[in-house]
Amino acid sequence: xxxxxxxxxxxxxxxxxxxxxxxxxxxxxxxxxxxxxxxxxxxxxxxxxxxxxxxxxxxxxxxxxxxxxxxxxxxxxxxxxxxxxxxxxxxxxxxxxxxxxxxxxxxxxxxxxxxxxxxxxxxxxxxxxxxxxxxxxxxxxxxxxxxxxxxxxxxxxxxxxxxxxxxxxxxxxxxxxxxxx
Numbered sequence: 337x338x339x340x341x342x343x344x345x346x347x348x349x350x351x352x353x354x355x356x357x358x359x360x361x362x363x364x365x366x367x368x369x370x371x372x373x374x375x376x377x378x379x380x381x382x383x384x385x386x387x388x389x390x391x392x393x394x395x396x397x398x399x400x401x402x403x404x405x406x407x408x409x410x411x412x413x414x415x416x417x418x419x420x421x422x423x424x425x426x427x428x429x430x431x432x433x434x435x436x437x438x439x440x441x442x443x444x445x446x447x448x449x450x451x452x453x454x455x456x457x458x459x460x461x462x463x464x465x466x467x468x469x470x471x472x473x474x475x476x477x478x479x480x481x482x483x484x485x486x487x488x489x490x491x492x493x494x495x496x497x498x499x500x501x502x503x504x505x506x507x508x509x510x511x512x513x514x515x516x517x
Contacts, residue, residue, distance in 0.1 A: 362462035362497045363430070382428050389436040390421070396439050400446065434460055434467065441470075445482065454485025461486075462493045 359367075370378040394415065398408040415421070424431050441456035457474075460467035474483045 360462060360465060361501050362493060363464065365497060365500055366463060379428055383425055386425060386428075386432045390416075390432045393432070393436040393439045396443060400443050430464065434464060437463075438467070438470075445479070450479070450481040451485045454482045454487075455489040457482075457486050458489035458493055461490060462497065 370382055373381060394412045398404070398412055402408045402411060421432075423429070437456050437460040441453045441460070444450075444453035444456060457467060457470050460470070471483065471486060474486065
């Protein structure tokens with residue numbers, strides 16, 4: 337009779353998830369480029385991409401709404417000390433990418449570029465589902481043009497994802513069946 341293991345002592349690589357997959361198909365297509373690299377290289381590339389997104393978001397925020405000059409850059413340095421920023425890099429999460437998309441969308445809204453704002457918010461909603469809540473914000477502010485662009489860009493984005501990934505559910509290869517923890 338074999339030794340019984342508890343659920344937290346079973347060896348399980350981090351890339352084999354036990355929890356349900358909550359990633360959107362568009363996110364999986366976006367992230368597929370990084371899977372072409374070896375895991376350490378993919379982690380470094382993702383961290384560098386996140387760093388570029390964070391830098392761009394901070395520069396745009398300081399130029400658009402923050403204080404100018406030294407006080408603005410001091411505020412940016414303080415933002416980098418915020419613990420969730422470090423957690424985002426440590427666990428290679430995606431919130432910084434969404435931060436940049438939201439900053440670009442809100443900048444477009446301030447400049448009354450409704451098409452760009454709607455397309456950026458649709459891109460965020462395609463990558464992660466929770467940015468759909470911004471649609472409620474747009475409805476509450478009666479931003480109907482932006483809502484229209486958001487819905488149109490979402491439909492086009494969904495069609496593009498289905499065109500690239502297909503609509504059929506894929507079966508696991510015979511070698512990987514039963515390999516999940």
